Amino acid sequence: MAEFPSEEWLTEYARRIDESLQYRDAAATWEGDISYVFEAEPDKGVPEEIWVWLDLWHGRCRASRYGLSEEEGQKARFIIRAPYSRWKELINRQLDPIKGMMQGKLKLKGDLPTIVRYVKAANELVNLAASVPTEFVDERGTSPEEGSG
Amino acid sequence: MSPAVRYLDPEPNGIAALLGALLEANVAAHPERRRYLSPPATYVVEASDVSVAATIRIAREGIRIQNGRMTEPDVAVEGTSAMLVGLSSVPLRLGLPDVMTADGRSVVLNLLARRLRVKGLLRHPGKLGRLTKLLSV
Numbered sequence: 001m002a003e004f005p006s007e008e009w010l011t012e013y014a015r016r017i018d019e020s021l022q023y024r025d026a027a028a029t030w031e032g033d034i035s036y037v038f039e040a041e042p043d044k045g046v047p048e049e050i051w052v053w054l055d056l057w058h059g060r061c062r063a064s065r066y067g068l069s070e071e072e073g074q075k076a077r078f079i080i081r082a083p084y085s086r087w088k089e090l091i092n093r094q095l096d097p098i099k100g101m102m103q104g105k106l107k108l109k110g111d112l113p114t115i116v117r118y119v120k121a122a123n124e125l126v127n128l129a130a131s132v133p134t135e136f137v138d139e140r141g142t143s144p145e146e147g148s149g
Numbered sequence: 150m151s152p153a154v155r156y157l158d159p160e161p162n163g164i165a166a167l168l169g170a171l172l173e174a175n176v177a178a179h180p181e182r183r184r185y186l187s188p189p190a191t192y193v194v195e196a197s198d199v200s201v202a203a204t205i206r207i208a209r210e211g212i213r214i215q216n217g218r219m220t221e222p223d224v225a226v227e228g229t230s231a232m233l234v235g236l237s238s239v240p241l242r243l244g245l246p247d248v249m250t251a252d253g254r255s256v257v258l259n260l261l262a263r264r265l266r267v268k269g270l271l272r273h274p275g276k277l278g279r280l281t282k283l284l285s286v
Contacts, residue, residue: 096230096231098230098231098234099196099198099199099230100163101163101167101230101234102163102164102167102196102199102201102230102233103162103163103199103201104161104162104163104166104201105163108170111174112167112170112171112174113171113174113175113178113237113286114286116171116234116237116238116286117238117286119234119235119238
């Protein structure tokens with residue numbers, strides 16, 4: 001199980017994107033890299049903003065990078081930004097990405113018409129994030145037994 | 150030069166930011182769509198599943214967007230977030246969803262079932278058509 005956020009988690013996520021036939025179909029003509037920004041929430045174990053980068057091209061994930069600088073991350077064609085807790089909600093399927101966008105819970109930067117054309121691919125990226133066996137940093141070391149008191 | 154989108158609130162809500170970004174990008178990419186900005190028209194777009202709305206006023210000199218339902222609009226569109234995003238990507242014929250396509254038929258079915266509600270459709274079909282053309286990706 002990979003901790004979120006971590007390089008291990010991102011690597012597994014990128015691998016699943018690259019191998020997903022559903023994503024390949026939905027994003028067959030997609031061209032453009034994406035930065036995700038996990039905004040800091042020190043009380044939840046994310047003391048600083050974390051930038052990660054995915055090189056998405058024609059339904060494949062050609063590369064990924066964890067912990068790049070803001071200056072590097074800003075060069076991506078698209079940027080999706082939200083606090084750590086929102087990303088956790090997305091990964092846990094508690095937040096629908098389109099609703100999140102409408103509510104302003106997810107901030108997008110980049111050519112919006114392109115993103116709207118590829119809503120199916122965006123949903124698939126969320127599905128794939130949800131498929132990664134994940135332990136969240138703010139739940140580290142807890143187990144259902146401990147939680148049940 | 151594309152008309153400026155002006156947000157009347159210091160912090161546009163999600164739907165206002167989304168609509169503003171779509172309108173600005175579309176008019177910049179397709180300058181011929183500027184002709185749909187006049188005569189002036191007012192719209193309200195509301196995502197019913199998250200209870201978020203925005204008011205849009207279009208005119209030749211620019212586009213103003215405000216959070217919430219701020220006035221009695223010429224046309225009001227209300228549907229789920231997914232339906233509203235779908236409206237932007239549905240193929241159009243004469244400014245209305247093309248029923249020759251599956252996505253177009255889905256929009257019409259949602260209209261008939263009143264899952265997607267459009268007030269002003271009969272009184273202002275031209276204004277509705279102009280909005281869909283301006284938002285179409």
